Amino acid sequence: MKKFLKITAAIVILLLVFYFGFFKYRQIQANKILIxxxxxxxxxxxxxELYKTIAVSYIKHPGQYSGGDKKGIKEKIADLNTGLTIPANIYIYTLKGKAENTFFTRLEIADSLAFNRFMLKKLALIKKEAHFFQSADSTFSLLFNKTTVSLAFTTKKELVKNILEEIQDQKNMIKINDSKFEHIANLSDHxxxxxxxxxxxxxxxxxxxDFSSELVNRWIEPAAEPKHRILNPESTMSMWLNGKIKSDLIKKNHTVSPSLFSKDSFFRFYKDYADFEWTKTITQVDTIVGYEYNDDFEQVEKKILQDRKIPSIAINLSADDKAVSDYLQSLGALDQSTGKISSLMIPxxxxxxxxxxxxVLLSTVQGAKPDLKRASSDDFFYFKVDFKKLIKQTSIPLIADKLGTFNQLEIKAKSIGKDKIKLESELLFLNGDANALIQLLNTFKNGFNSSLDFNLSVDIPASK
Incomplete structure (x- = not known):
């Protein structure tokens, strides 16, 4: 028995070594790519990494991927019979001198006959020259030989054939590990x-x-020691910002508008703090003006009171409250006795x-009095939305249809140096057992127009 267990353990170890060695080799080969x-x-x-993550999810939660089709994404892509070799990493790039939304890449062809069939039948491309094909609207271009294919996608309908020829022939290229993109080559993120x-x-x-980003900050001067008002953790939606708007941005966005929420008005009055909170649904009484005929057959005005369900929203700004009040009064948009803002400004x-x-407090609740005490934070920006409550409190079919899969979105931003910030966000799904990418594809598969049918249909329940 012991001998059997030892042999079994040795086999398992060898398989693991082979497994991880295989993927490591693929990564090494993929990072030899030229860009x-x-x-x-x-x-x-x-x-x-996507293959491995989804494979583990299939093993851990097989019941989440119900139906007769138990194939993973790798097998589903293979079913397309593209004739392409799927590398460990796929690199897509934009180039200097071309529009920012013009993208290029290069892939190897494993089966040239299968690739030709796929290109003509599935992609429905039009032959322009020998080995050069384009979509009918010229936004997708493809140049190939027996071993490789270079592709370009552009919304500007740019001329890309010369660039594709250089990419195809590997001219004016550099190894990714020798380029300024060396760091990204070694990342294990999906x-x-x-x-x-x-x-x-x-x-x-x-x-x-999970999403994270380190980026140059051209918009906000974060507070040196950020603080925020303590918002209700059960809110449908909440946000706070503690930082000044950079002066260059104010100049660029300077416009003349009578709206309180125009960029000009906001930049004029905002100092260094703002927060927003949508806590629940409340009832507001609206006055509807109608007309009817009296006994003398004269048309007379009739006012009808009507209850309406609306969000309980509060917006707080650190601002010169007197200047804001004077501004609203100058527009004839403020009833001083009630504090009500004209419906012409906020309809x-x-x-x-x-x-x-x-x-300054702007609220759908008359007489609201916010607690202005603040708590310290590492983050100068925070945003959260509870999708379950949002759907319950709104009656927009599109929101329920497309956002019903999600549970909560949370975004945070902190300063990590001069003119640099780190943004982190987390999007949670109602179903915590199925892989997020599969759920995302299922949620939006009918909302995206595509000439490719990836057959990624996987029936995933919204919850257990």
Whole structure:
């Protein structure tokens, strides 16, 4: 028995060594890739890490992937019979001198006959020249030989054939490990993105998408020691910002508008703090003006009171409350006796103004009195939305249809140096057992127009 166990253990160890060695070898080979010298932005899809993460999810929660189709994404892509070799990492890049939304990549062809069939039948491309094909609208271009294919996608309908020829022939290229994108090559994150000002990462785990980004900050001067008002943790939606708007941004966005929520008005009055909170649903009484005929057959005005369910919303600003009040009065938009703001300025809800001691409160609740005490934080920005409550409190079918899969979104931002911030976010799904990427594809599969049918249909219950 002991001998059997030892042999079994040795076999398992050898299989694990082979497994991890195989994926390590694929990563090493993938990172020998050449990219153009003029690459400005690089996207990386870590195919192998996605395979492994989704495979583990299938093993841990097989019941979440119900139905007769138990295939993983790798097998589903293989079913397309593209004829392409799927590498450990796929790199997509934008180039200097081309539009920011023009993307290029290069892949190897494993089966040229299968690739030709796939290109003509599935992609429905039009032959322009020998080995050069384009979509009918010229946004997708493809250049190939027997062993490789170079691709371009652009919304600007740019001329890309010369660039594709250089990529195909590996001219004016550099090894990714010798380039300014060396760091991204060694990342194990599922998706990553890098340019001169931004390094972002996305990971898809069971029931969650994690996103982080380190980027140059051109908009906000974060407070040296951020503080925020303590908001209700049970809110449907909440947000706070503790930082000054950079002066250059104010100048760029300077416009003349009579709206209280225009950029000009906001930048004019905002100092260094703002928060927003949607706590629950409340009832507001609206006055509806109608007309009817009296006994003399004369048309007379008739006012009808009607109850309406609306969000309980409060917006707090550190601002010159007297200046805001004077501004509203100058527009004839403020009823001083009630604090009500004219519906011509804010048409959706009855909103009330209250100002005191350098603080402005705009609320759908008349007589609201916020607690202005603040707590310290490492973050200068925070945002959260509870999708379950949002759907319950709104009656917009599109929201329920597309956001019903999600549970909560949370975003935080902190300063990590001069003019640099780190943004972190977490998107939670109602179903915490199925992989987030599979759930995301299922949620939006009917909302995206695509010429490719990836057959990624997996029946995933919303909850256990």
């Amino acid at each position: 153009p010298l003029t690459t400005e932005t690089l996207f990386k899809i870590n195919v192998d 998706l990553s993105f890098q340019n001169a000002e931004n390094l972002s990462k996305i990971n898809f785990t069971d029931g969650k998408i 959706l809800y009855q909103v009330y103004f209250k100002g005191n001691n350098g603080n």
